Amino acid sequence: MGIFGRKREAKPSGRHAAPEVVDRSGSDDAEEIEPQLSETPDGPFDVADAPEDGIPRIDLGSVKVPVPDGSQVQVEMDPDSGGVRAVHVVTEQGQITVSGYAAPRSGGLWKDVSTELTEQLRADGAKVSVGMGEWGLELSAIVGDVALRFVGVDGPRWMLRGVIAGPQSQASEAPGVLREIVRHTVIDRGDAPMPVRTPLTITLPDAVAQHIAEQQQG
Numbered sequence: 001m002g003i004f005g006r007k008r009e010a011k012p013s014g015r016h017a018a019p020e021v022v023d024r025s026g027s028d029d030a031e032e033i034e035p036q037l038s039e040t041p042d043g044p045f046d047v048a049d050a051p052e053d054g055i056p057r058i059d060l061g062s063v064k065v066p067v068p069d070g071s072q073v074q075v076e077m078d079p080d081s082g083g084v085r086a087v088h089v090v091t092e093q094g095q096i097t098v099s100g101y102a103a104p105r106s107g108g109l110w111k112d113v114s115t116e117l118t119e120q121l122r123a124d125g126a127k128v129s130v131g132m133g134e135w136g137l138e139l140s141a142i143v144g145d146v147a148l149r150f151v152g153v154d155g156p157r158w159m160l161r162g163v164i165a166g167p168q169s170q171a172s173e174a175p176g177v178l179r180e181i182v183r184h185t186v187i188d189r190g191d192a193p194m195p196v197r198t199p200l201t202i203t204l205p206d207a208v209a210q211h212i213a214e215q216q217q218g
Contacts, residue, residue, distance in 0.1 A: 044153055044160055047188040055184050058208075060087055062100045062200030063160070064186040068177075075204065075212060084202045089181060093174040094147075094166020100187050100200035103159040109196065110152030110159050114139055117150065134179055147171035149178055158189040158200065 045051065050064075057064040058073055067073060071091045078085040089096045103109040114130070114137045121128045121141045126148075129140040139150040147168045153160045162185075164178040189200060204212070 043183040044155070044185040044187060046156055046158070047186055050186040053184075057184070057186065058087070058089075059205055061203035062188055062190070063098055063202070064188070065089060065098050066181050066184040068181070073208075075208065077212070084204060087202060087204075091177055093170040093177045094164040096162065096164045096178055096181055098160065098162045098182060098185055100189065101159045101161065102189065102194035102196055102198040102200065103154060103157055104196055105157055107154035107159075110137065110154050110161070113159070113161065113197075114150070114152060121148075133175070134183075138175070140175075142168065147174065149175045151175075151178060151182055153182065155187060156189075158187050160185060160187055 047064075055066050057066050065087070067089055068091060071089050074088045074090055074095075075084060076086045076088065077083070086097050086099070089098075101109065118128050118130060118139060121139070121143070124143070127142045131138055131140070133151060135151060135153045137152065139148075141148040141150075145168060146165055147170070148163060148165050149171075150161065150163045152162075160182065162178055162182040164174045166174050187200075
């Protein structure tokens, strides 16, 4: 990929490989994969193991997300609560959203979430394919003219979910961009007890929060 200005070695084989998602149209496809905590040495990283690699990231509190050259950051506010609903990194290949959730120590939350997500997408009329990627299960979906790719990573008491939504014309390049951002994301779950599936709180950098506040006042 090289979107962060550093070259990666040749594509690995085995469980670190990132093959194309294959179509498995059965309803039990996601249940065939045994969940396991990520042991990928090159990310995403728990804050305790985060490297000092100099990669620019936007600090959102619970997640520190890489911002590739040429991309833009968009903040989605919740009009009811006034809080932050999501933060998106917009690239040429599509809009990327990375979210953290509280998870059990044993892992396996992404398996359950991906199964539910697959069922929900298919119920909404989307064409969904399920396959294996760099961290395990990946979902690919077509909704109208939009191509979606979902990845999930089970970490120590957290689960990270990443999704890219973009035009079908960019569908071949989009998964690689998503994986690169997920790979370099840092997760800071905190030590407080939380129910499983609780979204990790997003906080905006002071400069961004001030800019949004000024826009809302204007």
